[in-house]
Each structure stands twice: as C-alpha cells, then as structure tokens.
Amino acid sequence: MYLKVQREDVVRIPPERLGEDIDELAKEFTRTLLEGRVDADKSLTMIASNVERLGEGRIVHGDGAVYQKVRYDAVVCRPTLQEIVDGQVVEILKFGAFIRFGPLDGLLHISQVMDDRVDVDEENQRLIGKDTKRDVRIGDKVRTRIVAVSLNERAPRESKIGLTMRQPGLGKFDWLEEERRKGGGGGGEGRPKRRR
Numbered sequence: 001m002y003l004k005v006q007r008e009d010v011v012r013i014p015p016e017r018l019g020e021d022i023d024e025l026a027k028e029f030t031r032t033l034l035e036g037r038v039d040a041d042k043s044l045t046m047i048a049s050n051v052e053r054l055g056e057g058r059i060v061h062g063d064g065a066v067y068q069k070v071r072y073d074a075v076v077c078r079p080t081l082q083e084i085v086d087g088q089v090v091e092i093l094k095f096g097a098f099i100r101f102g103p104l105d106g107l108l109h110i111s112q113v114m115d116d117r118v119d120v121d122e123e124n125q126r127l128i129g130k131d132t133k134r135d136v137r138i139g140d141k142v143r144t145r146i147v148a149v150s151l152n153e154r155a156p157r158e159s160k161i162g163l164t165m166r167q168p169g170l171g172k173f174d175w176l177e178e179e180r181r182k183g184g185g186g187g188g189e190g191r192p193k194r195r196r
Contacts, residue, residue, distance in 0.1 A: 001083060009069075010067050013025050013067075015064035026068050042151050077104065083145070083146045096113070106162065113136060149161055
C-alpha cells in the first residue's frame with residue numbers, strides 16, 4: 001500500500017513570486033500542488049521530499065509564470081485489490097460502516113460485516129449480529145480486505161473503496177483475539193509433531 005518512489009513533474013511558479021529564491025519556490029509549490037493528488041498510476045501522493053529543479057524553467061507566452069520541471073521523492077498510498085488493511089471505524093450508517101485506513105476511507109457494506117444477519121442500531125451507532133450478538137462501533141479497530149478500488153483523481157477523499165470482513169482472519173480485533181484464544185494460539189492442533 002505504501003511505497004517510496006522517485007517522480008518528475010512540472011510545477012507552476014506564479015509571476016508575483018519570481019523575486020524569491022527559485023529553489024525554495026520549487027520545493028514549496030511541489031509540496032502544495034502535488035501532495036494529496038492522485039496520479040495516473042492510481043496512487044495518492046502523501047509526502048513530497050528531496051525536491052530538486054531540473055534545468056531552467058519555461059515561461060509561457062501570455063501567462064508570465066515559470067513552469068519548472070522538478071524531481072522529487074514521494075511517499076505514495078496505492079490501495080490494491082485483495083490487500084489486507086487494518087483500520088478504524090469512523091462512521092456507522094444504515095447501509096454499513098466507513099473504515100479509515102491511512103489517508104483514505106473505505107466502505108464496509110452491511111452485507112460484508114459478518115456471516116450473520118446484521119441489524120443497524122442508529123441510535124447507539126453500531127452494527128449488531130442478530131445471532132452472534134457481536135457488534136461494530138465507532139472507534140473499533142478492524143482488519144479488512146480491499147475488494148473494490150476506484151480512486152477519484154479530482155477529490156481523493158471521495159474515492160470509492162469497498163471492504164469485506166467476511167473471510168477467515170478478518171474482523172474486529174476483539175473477535176480475532178477471541179478466535180485465537182479458542183484455537184489454542186496457533187492452529188497447529190491435529191497435525192503430527194516433527195521428530196528431530
């Protein structure tokens with residue numbers, strides 16, 4: 001999900017700022033213009049660092065601004081299908097819950113919470129299993145799997161990421177700990193022991 005990559009791009013330095021140090025301006029505008037942007041490779045740039053100018057900038061006729069090519073190191077978030085992510089429940093709605101992981105939120109649809117019919121308790125902001133009585137509340141830490149990704153290049157916070165907890169090893173951390181204790185701590189029961 002998180003990668004450190006080196007990128008090249010062009011930043012626009014407005015004409016009213018051209019009296020200042022050009023290297024500092026290139027760093028400032030690289031950070032302000034490129035951080036928080038979804039790129040063509042469907043990754044969200046979180047941090048831009050080690051910014052260096054490449055050659056001299058170009059002035060476009062009629063604009064007056066300098067278009068400066070830059071190279072920089074970027075920490076990016078690239079959610080991928082089938083990736084397992086740990087997150088926190090940030091919102092409960094009648095159709096499911098939003099889970100925040102890193103800089104993004106994903107939707108855990110009500111049908112993907114557990115292998116049980118799920119009722120919504122909107123008053124207490126929780127999802128409850130009808131038979132198991134297990135619940136999910138705001139603030140709970142959960143382990144999920146990404147099942148759908150559609151990043152919005154114009155508004156990254158409005159990206160659509162689908163999640164599930166209906167697979168072994170996924171769910172609310174409390175449930176996982178409970179399962180681990182029931183299983184004896186390693187799931188190795190029933191296997192023959194190796195001789196040395």
